[in-house]
Amino acid sequence: MTGEDEPRWLDRAEMTAWLRLIAVAERLPGVLDTQLRRESGLTHFEYQVLAMLSDAPDRTLRMTFLSLQTNATLPRLSHVVKRLEDRGLVARSVAPEDKRAINAMLTDEGFAALAAAAPGHLATVREHVFDPLSDAQVRALSEALGAILTRVDPSGDAPQDRRATT
Amino acid sequence: MTGEDEPRWLDRAEMTAWLRLIAVAERLPGVLDTQLRRESGLTHFEYQVLAMLSDAPDRTLRMTFLSLQTNATLPRLSHVVKRLEDRGLVARSVAPEDKRAINAMLTDEGFAALAAAAPGHLATVREHVFDPLSDAQVRALSEALGAILTRVDPSGDAPQDRRATT
C-alpha cells in the first residue's frame, strides 16, 4: 500500500541528540512538578494556566484558547479548571457573545497563589535549564525547538509569546 | 534563612526558548505514544525498555540499570515489566550473584514485537524531529540538551549511548 522505503536509521549524532531529547522531555516535567507541588501546592500545568490568565486582558481567557496555549486537550483543561475553581483560584462564566463558550478568569486569590509560587519556580527553571546554557546555546536551542514544533504542532498554536509564563 | 536575591526574570529570548521547550516536552511524548499504541500496541516507555534490552548482552539487564537508562523510577519500571512479562515479551529471573537483583530478559516474542514496531516509530521520529532540522541544528540541540541534562540528572545516568533506542 504505502510503497515507501525503509526510513534510514539514526546515525550516531542523531542518536545522541534523540536520547538526550527524550531524557529531558521525560525528566523535566517531573522536576517542575515536584518543586511546585512541594513549595506551592500547584502542578506545573496549573501554574501555566494561572500564568496565562494573569497576563491576559481582564485576566480572562476562553477555554479553547487556553487549551491551545498550554498544550493540553480540552477535556484535560476542563477538569483542571474545575478543580482550580473549587479552590477559588479561578472563576468561570458563560461568554456573553457565544453562549457555548466559557471564560476563565483569574481571581485575586489565584493571582496571589501565582505570585507566591513564581519566585521558587523561576529559580528552578534557571537552575535546571538556563544556568548551564550560554546565550548562544539558548538561541540555538530555541531555534531547533521552533523547527520541531512546526511538525509536532502543525497548527502553530503553542508558543505565542504572551510575555509571562514563568 | 536562604538570604538569596530574587532571581532575575527571563528575558524575551529566554522566554521564547522556555515556552518552546515545555511545548515540546509536553507534546512530543503524546505524539510518540499515540503512534506506537495505534500501530504496535506499545507505549513509548515500553518500547524503550524493549529496545534497551534488545541491545544488551544476552538481551538481559538489571532492573535498576534499566530504570536509570529509561529515565524512570524503579516502581514505575517494576509495574511496566510485570505487564510486559504477562504479555510474554519479557522474562524475569533472580540474578545468581545477587539474589536481591532481578534480570529482565527480552523474549523472542518481545524481540519480534520490537522489530515490528521499529520502522513505524523511526519514521515518526524522523518526521517530527529530525526532518525539520539541519545537521548543524542537530548538533546544537544535542549540545544544549546535554548541558541541561547535567542539571536535571546530576548523576549523569541517562544518555549512555548504547547504540539502539530508536
Next chain:
DNA sequence: CTGCTTTGGTTGTTGGTACAACTAACCGAG
C-alpha cells in the same frame, strides 16, 4: 423555521505514574 453539521465544553471511565510503605538480601562493625 426545520433539520443537519460544526463548534465549545463537560462528564465518566480507564489506565498509567508517583509516592509511601514494605520485604528480602547483602554488608560492614563489633
Next chain:
DNA sequence: CTCGGTTAGTTGTACCAACAACCAAAGCAG
C-alpha cells in the same frame, strides 16, 4: 555470628491525563 544500615525490588493507594461519549449553542441549507 549478629545486629544496624543500605540496596534491590515489589505492592498498594491516590491522583492525573487520555479517550470516548455526550450535551448544548451556533451556523447554515433548503
